[in-house]
Amino acid sequence: MNEKKDSKKPLIVYYIIALIVVMLLNALLFPQIQRYSVKEVAYSEFLTMLEEGKIKSVQIDDTQIAFTPTEQLDDGKATYYVTNRVTADDKIVDRLLDAGVTFTQIVPEEMSPIIEFLLSWVLPLVIFYALGSFMFRRMSKQMGGNSMTFGKSNAKVYVEAQTGKTFDDVAGEDEAKDALKEIVDFLHDPQKYRDIGAKLPKGALLVGPPGTGKTLLAKAVAGEAKVPFFSISGSEFVEMFVGMGAARVRDLFKQAGEKAPCIVFIDEIDAIGKKRDAAGVGGNDEREQTLNQLLTEMDGFDAGKGVVILAATNRPEILDKALLRPGRFDRRIPVELPDLAGREAILRVHARDVKTEPNIDYTQVARATSGCSGAELANIVNEAAIAAVKDGRKSVAQRDMEEAIEIVIAGYQRKNAVVSQRDKLTVSYHEIGHALVAAKLENAAPVQKITIIPRTSGALGYTMQVDEEERLLMTREQILDKITTFCGGRAAEALIFGRITSGASNDIEQATKLARMMITRLGMSDTFGMMALETQSGQYLSGDANLVCSDQTAARIDVEVKQIIAQCYERAMQILTDNKEKLHELAKILLEKETITGIEFMAVLAPNQLPSTFEPTDAAQSGAQGDAQTDGGQA
Ligand code: ADP
Ligand code: MG
Ligand code: ZN
Secondary structure (H helix, E strand, O other): HHHHHHHHHHHHHHHHHHHHHHHHHHHHHHHHHOOOOEEEEEEHHHHHHHHOOOOOEEEEOOOEEEEEEEOOOOOOOOOEHHHHHHHOOOOHHHHHHHHHHEEEEEOOOOOOOHHHHHHHHHHHHHHHHHHHHHHHHHHHOOOOOOOOOOOOOOOEOOOOHHHHOOOHHHHOHHHHHHHHHHHHHEEEEEEEHHHHHHOOOOOEEEEEEOOHHHHHHHHHHHHHOOEEEEEEEEEHHHOOOOEEEEEEEEHHHHHHHHHEEEEEEEEHHHHHOOOEEEEEEEEHHHHHHHHHHHHHHHHHHHHHHOOEEEEEOOOOOHEEEHOOOOOOEEEEOOOOOOOHHHHHHHHHHHHHOOOOOOOOOHHHHHEEEEEOHHHHHHHHHHHHHHHHHHOOOOOOOOHHHHHHHHHHHHHOEEOOOOOOOOHHHHHHHHHHHHHHHHHHHHOOOEEEEEEEEEEOOOOEEEEEOOOOOOOOOOOHHHHHHHHHHHHHHHHHHHHHHHOOOOOHHHHHHHHEEEHHHHHHHOOOOOOOOOOOOHHHHOOOOOEEEOOOHHHHHHHHHHHHHHHHHHHHHHHHHHHHOOOOHHHHHHHHHHHHEEEHHHHHHHHOEEEOOOOOHHHOOOOOHHHOOOOEEEEEEOO
């Protein structure tokens, strides 16, 4: 910070000096322009003045005549009077003689060619050179030291006090923590391991979806190990100049070797660790050189020396095989999305930093956020704190948490969005359609909340379902019931209004995805059985799948998908037809109240048999879930 301020000041001073020099040059080279004003006079007027004897002396050059009048025309300030010389007037000399003025012809002064050359060519060059070298020196100073620092690693050296993170800051992820604790222990006391002859892995690779705390874990290792910690991001190796990436790797490992025992952390290693192309065409030479250098350096390291290399990535499948072989990143530490207990722990860790009311039910919040990463949970706690401030309160309450979950899932409320009564009615029936179908199905998660308040994500309404317990496996029936629930919205529209709307677009997309997955990946169709028809790429990112089957099979998959969805739609329609009265009744309530809880919903649907999970407690009124059906999109 300080350094930046220092370096800016002289630059401004330099600009000012340059400006002054230019002004001085102008003043010296063209003095008359600076010191006198020039007044131009028409030639005819000049002749008139000449005849009237008002002109004292005249100087003539090729294009102009400058003259001094007998008396100053204006206020007596020294003024040059000039007139454009009319070349056709060859009697000018006679006229001047007649008028008896002194006159001289000025021969335009030739500048010496050497001086002209110096002024017009050498001087600007010198100025530019001076400016350039000055800037270069400044810049290289900022980059650290002298101008020979290109290719230095630029790795930040962290020591324990600076990352400020410990394993206590990382919640859940116990397996990853255990694996890393071993490494920390080794760095503290390598002799213990050497005595028994155990070798610790040279490198460990943290893999997992984005936001699960990989970078955080590495920082925690640095905080716990109390050894120097070199941290660099993969993209920082990719340089403007070919060969510099490799030079950086070399330098990084040289520094690390000097500081051992220490930790080197390469974040987002996929930036350099991508598979090298077999074809070699269109390959990236620079990246490959960097990767080769990294492989070489890792081999050259003596594991006993106490340099541990950590790396993190969310795309392990694109890494070069050579990186993963024993002796390099031979230990792979998965950092997965947190489970129920993990989510609760993460929420508690982040809630330490905000003022909360004592009665917050973290288990409930954790249950409602299945599928959320650590980063998203941290975001939910922060949004809750913001919601509390907006509401003018001094601490976070349970309802702030609930609102925060909805914000993360569906965006902010659009309080002043104008939705016509007709659209509201349609959305009400649509949402109750989902909820009613879900409630009547055996394997669908219970309804938590139904709302028709528009959100910034474009959703005009949604129905939240929260599972009572964490589900790691899903049965065929559960998936089918889920698809049926997705169909409920559109079925309600068709049943009640006899017309359908664009509101079901998101439902359709999700239902199709599920049906397709059943057939191509889960082996749940009668036609294909246990046959993998798709492979997944990028498991931690988008989860894109590639078809691995013939075109005919692909066509049959489409037919099958269509059948599954059609059957589910039939079922949904049947349920709604059987419960048409309740559908009308509930949609009317929702239209009026805009938001109803699962308890209110069940109280109307089945007044006599409130399920045990819906005890009317504070906690049960809360929550949303990753598989909420959000509708709208076109709003
Ligand atoms: P990644 O590198 O895996 O993409 P980060 O380590 O950058 O994710 O995590 C981003 C943020 O999310 C962290 O700074 C932290 O606030 C929060 N976070 C993620 N996982 C956890 C966790 N297990 N415990 C506590 N906080 C977490
Ligand atoms: Mg990261
Ligand atoms: Zn819907």
